[in-house]
Amino acid sequence: MSQAIDIKVPDIGDFKDVPVIEVFVKVGDTVKAEDPLISLESDKATMDVPAPLGGVVKAIGVKIGDKVSEGSVILQFEGEGAAAAPAEAAKPSVSAPPSPVSAPAGLAEVRIPDIGDFKDVPVIEVFVKVGDTVKAEDPLVSLESDKATMEVPAPLGGVVQEIRVKVGDKVNEGSIIMALATGSASAAAAAPAVSAAAGQAAAPAAAAAASGGIDEAALALAYAGPAVRKLARELSVDLGKVKGTGAHGRIVRTDVEAFAKGGAAAAPAPKAGAAPAGGGVGGVDLLPWPKVDFAKFGPVERKELSRIKKISGANLHRNWVVIPHVTTHDEADITDLEAFRVQMNKELEKSGVKVSMLPFMMKAAVATLKKFPEFNASLDGDGLVLKNYWHIGFAADTPNGLMVPVIRDVDKKNIVEITKEMGELAKLARDGKLKPDQMSGGTFTISSLGGIGGIYFTPIINAPEVSIMGVCKSYWKQHSSDGKTSSWRLTLPLSLSWDHRVIDGAAAARFNVHFANLLADMRRTMF
Numbered sequence: 001m002s003q004a005i006d007i008k009v010p011d012i013g014d015f016k017d018v019p020v021i022e023v024f025v026k027v028g029d030t031v032k033a034e035d036p037l038i039s040l041e042s043d044k045a046t047m048d049v050p051a052p053l054g055g056v057v058k059a060i061g062v063k064i065g066d067k068v069s070e071g072s073v074i075l076q077f078e079g080e081g082a083a084a085a086p087a088e089a090a091k092p093s094v095s096a097p098p099s100p101v102s103a104p105a106g107l108a109e110v111r112i113p114d115i116g117d118f119k120d121v122p123v124i125e126v127f128v129k130v131g132d133t134v135k136a137e138d139p140l141v142s143l144e145s146d147k148a149t150m151e152v153p154a155p156l157g158g159v160v161q162e163i164r165v166k167v168g169d170k171v172n173e174g175s176i177i178m179a180l181a182t183g184s185a186s187a188a189a190a191a192p193a194v195s196a197a198a199g200q201a202a203a204p205a206a207a208a209a210a211s212g213g214i215d216e217a218a219l220a221l222a223y224a225g226p227a228v229r230k231l232a233r234e235l236s237v238d239l240g241k242v243k244g245t246g247a248h249g250r251i252v253r254t255d256v257e258a259f260a261k262g263g264a265a266a267a268p269a270p271k272a273g274a275a276p277a278g279g280g281v282g283g284v285d286l287l288p289w290p291k292v293d294f295a296k297f298g299p300v301e302r303k304e305l306s307r308i309k310k311i312s313g314a315n316l317h318r319n320w321v322v323i324p325h326v327t328t329h330d331e332a333d334i335t336d337l338e339a340f341r342v343q344m345n346k347e348l349e350k351s352g353v354k355v356s357m358l359p360f361m362m363k364a365a366v367a368t369l370k371k372f373p374e375f376n377a378s379l380d381g382d383g384l385v386l387k388n389y390w391h392i393g394f395a396a397d398t399p400n401g402l403m404v405p406v407i408r409d410v411d412k413k414n415i416v417e418i419t420k421e422m423g424e425l426a427k428l429a430r431d432g433k434l435k436p437d438q439m440s441g442g443t444f445t446i447s448s449l450g451g452i453g454g455i456y457f458t459p460i461i462n463a464p465e466v467s468i469m470g471v472c473k474s475y476w477k478q479h480s481s482d483g484k485t486s487s488w489r490l491t492l493p494l495s496l497s498w499d500h501r502v503i504d505g506a507a508a509a510r511f512n513v514h515f516a517n518l519l520a521d522m523r524r525t526m527f
């Protein structure tokens with residue numbers, strides 16, 4: 001005989017009469033501790049109530065639409081202890097009256113509350129970062145319309161687990177801005193789970209790791225509760241692709257499961273810049289990822305990916321899958337520029353500034369972007385947003401992974417200013433101290449492996465940018481312009497990746513030629 005246990009709604013802050021929007025279990029289901037049982041949604045937050053312990057669901061006391069408060073009994077379990085230890089079944093304690101157990105609080109998704117008639121209001125400040133502990137009413141983000149500035153407070157206390165907006169994003173009533181681990185679950189939030197949805201905005205450190213600014217639309221704001229997001233992560237399902245069949249298009253558990261099996265209705269064809277539709281590739285379902293017990297073949301150890309790698313990985317993956325990349329390789333003759341750089345470094349020796357090739361490339365990039373404006377642009381639906389500013393990101397290799405600090409207004413800065421700023425930003429990146437605004441707003445990125453080696457590579461475009469320049473180590477190469485005479489030239493390999501939805505191959509080839517010509521003779525930037 002097993003012990004019947006009432007499961008109650010835990011402490012959910014000041015919320016009262018919160019509607020149940022999803023019930024994840026059915027009678028007879030076996031659940032583990034922390035498995036989500038139901039999801040509640042107020043106008044300010046969505047909260048999953050997880051199982052406080054393992055057991056078998058004996059009865060369910062709520063249905064979708066019911067309103068519950070702290071202490072409401074939501075279901076009844078046959079407890080894990082009794083079920084797992086039949087030998088103890090005869091002990092008197094087992095036949096004791098049902099013991100009520102409050103589920104530990106779980107994850108709460110915080111939404112933008114009623115903000116009147118305001119629509120598409122930009123986030124101007126995010127006050128918290130992943131891992132921060134907040135109390136109810138602590139300000140989380142600040143919004144600014146042309147008429148008012150509003151702070152959105154925490155609807156309940158907890159630990160910030162995911163942040164799904166960043167400065168500049170536009171939000172509306174109901175937009176999910178972050179997830180809080182509440183109650184006992186907050187202890188586990190010290191090592192926050194990071195989803196692709198959290199992506200860009202989740203952590204300042206990684207906000208620009210691979211993509212200078214995601215339009216959070218499809219992924220971050222996919223209408224799904226924390227448990228469904230967790231399931232999606234476990235099944236490697238991109239929520240941006242899943243069509244929700246729940247109320248108001250909400251993505252429910254079965255949608256994710258069906259999608260993972262390849263049978264779900266796909267979301268409508270994406271707009272340019274959004275995640276692709278369909279479960280599989282070209283209508284073909286993908287095979288499941290191979291599961292191998294590597295220990296069978298030899299000794300292994302497991303190392304968790306750094307937080308930055310998890311976030312940048314999700315962004316890189318999205319960018320790689322969504323953007324039709326093409327990479328055009330070329331080379332630049334930097335013989336004279338290198339001589340000039342060496343000369344300038346001698347002259348600057350006393351000032352302590354040491355100029356590398358990268359600031360010259362930034363200047364050459366700006367001049368080339370001005371000539372080819374569609375490379376300094378972002379896709380917006382069926383249109384192209386051409387930017388009349390030139391903020392250049394540079395990939396920086398840090399102990400925790402790849403980051404992309406951005407130098408603003410490169411067109412207005414000289415080589416020494418760029419060098420100094422680059423040095424400061426690279427140091428902040430390596431120390432993990434870059435702020436979100438130091439990684440946002442980039443219009444074009446340069447990824448230089450020149451200090452390391454290699455000849456060519458295919459850099460992944462830093463969405464929502466549409467192109468990226470990869471450079472490798474320069475080398476001496478014999479060059480002939482007439483087939484009769486030749487000379488040794490210092491040659492810089494260039495690899496320009498471009499978004500074929502925006503850029504054509506001919507334009508990319510011209511871009512590279514122009515860029516290379518400028519590096520060959522920087523005086524041309526004056527024309």
Ligand code: CAO
Nearest residue numbers: 356357358395396397402426447448449450451472473474
């Ligand atoms: N060819 C030959 N030598 C080069 C070169 C090139 N293209 N680029 C740099 N070098 C030299 C520099 O002149 C310097 O030499 P000295 O020490 O003799 O002066 C040395 O390589 C180291 O340069 P650096 O890397 O310190 O400086 P940088 O300005 O070129 O780059 C930074 C700065 C932050 C971009 C770089 O340190 C870095 O992190 N690069 C890695 C970027 C990356 O990971 N990209 C991959 C992204 S995709 O995963």
